[in-house]
Amino acid sequence: MQTVSFRQMKDGTKEDYEFLGRLEQDFIDKLPDRILDALRALDDTLSGYQVTRLEHSLQSATRAEADGADEEMVLGALLHDLGDDLAPENHSQYAATIIRPYVRPEVTWVVEHHGLFQKVYYAHHFGEDPYARDIYKDHPYYESCIRFCERWDQASFDPDYPTQPLEHFEPLVRRIFSREPFDPAVVNRTDVVLPRAVQT
Template sequence: MADTPKVGFTRMKDGTAEDYALLHELEKPYLALTADRVLDELRRQGDATLEGYRITRMTHGLQSATRAERDGADIDWIVGALLHDIGDGLAPQNHDRFSAEVIRAFVRWDVAWVVEHHGIFQMLYYAHHYGWDRNARDRFRDHPCFDSCAEFCERWDQSSFDPDYDTLPLEHFEPMLREVFARKAYDPDVIREGYVSPLTAG
């Protein structure tokens, strides 16, 4: 098997059009495997407990997505619920922003915004026990996605730590995840900047 061709430069500023055309082509198979890498990370979270909680990190995501689907949410909200904590492994202190960046190029902007800010909205349920401001989310009170984030947390995030809940398996959500990550990145028809979608069909 022939070696993969290489660019000629050692500094990016010295690259030629041909170098960057080569990199563009070589990147395509890697980009096509994004969904596989995300699925692998979810599976790794199945081996990692939420320390002190009664379920794993993966189960929390699956349970959130299961609740979203059963509430009649569309595919963007379901995948957002599934992956809202995908950043926990590498960025536990800012996992919400990390998770949002994983999905931002492939889902509606409001879904990405909610995932990015769900951490501060979740503080409503526990921050007072640490002497913190449980209403820190109020700084976003005038944002058009405020109500969506509050509802996301109430319906799907804070309630999804139940080991007895009938949670759907990862295999159920895999086709949805693959469909979302197969989209053209940052497609304006997908992102729909400024549009605030309902969380449920009802």
């Protein structure tokens, strides 16, 4: 196997870094495959619910799609719990970091904060403030995160809901994660895109 010549980065040559650049691009090009594999792995994770974490993720995305959400928000619904295995205490931030280079800020913000917003449904059982989310009540994406949690996330633990399989969402995953990362036309958007079904 070909390797670089250096043992310290500061000793690398132009040829070394060009070689690594080619390998890195090949690796980046396979990101959609790794995302799909990570989703499949959610089928064997946190137990106790009536659905697996993968089924919950698929159901959230199915509900978002049925509700008229655009494809970036559907992706957010699909991947919002992707960090549960490796980042159980900050899974929201983990998932948001993964999608940040490829979607508009609204989607990243909603995914990043959904864990806090979900507490409205159960925090009182632990003596915590269920409305801790209200520190963000003046944020432009506050209502979007409430909708995300109410309509798609908290509702998606139903084993009888007609949920789309992962194969249904695979083209969307491949399309979005094949975008140019940090494209200003995407990541600098500051508009809020409401699902068609709830636009006023």
